[in-house]
Amino acid sequence: MIQIKFFASLRERLGTSSLNLQYAGENTVADVAHELVERGEEWRFLEERDVLCAVNQTLCGKDAKINDGDEIAFFPPVTGG
């Protein structure tokens, strides 16, 4: 099982803050994003260039490797401080 989290404007646009996905051998974060995008039009912006991602709470690129049990997060550029 992979836990996927969404934050801020991304969370609002999707209308959900998290979901679980059965792990099916996906290699990278991009594979997971692609799988979600296939669910329908509203998921498409997950593949937009400025969407950031983290694996197990560490910022990474979309080519980052993933494993069963990982926590993956997608979010817009950060604006703290």
Added chain:
Amino acid sequence: MISVQRDDFDHCEQYLALKEEADGDGAVVTFTGLVRDFNVQGAVSGIHIEHYPGMTEKSLMRICSEARKRWQLGQIRVIHRVGRIGPQEQIVFVGVTSKHRKNAFDACEFIIDYLKTSAPLWKQEGTSEGMKWVASRLSDKEAMDRWLNTTNLS
């Protein structure tokens, strides 16, 4: 010391704690960020900050350890507030001690620049049209990029 909290903080208390812990360091530099009461569109009635619990703390710790790799530092304190914050209220605190002022100034600026571009925090501003997500600023990214080519300066 790192803290992600809803409550306000006492800037003077933070300074005194740094001074107490300074242990022979000759410099304390602090930065406090306040909520502005205006933006490009007009008046702002306050902000709301969302964050990624767990990752926020982790990323602030990482930022501090990156700073320690670059400069010889004594104490570091970083506080970031989350949730609803009113105009002119305190939002973020960064305090650094070091033997010499240059390291303390640089490290303090590095930490806030790095925080603004990598810590998972998102700001909404209260405008006349309701709450609006704040867009990331190129100038923040440029401020961070300046540090990318700097090596260990201490």
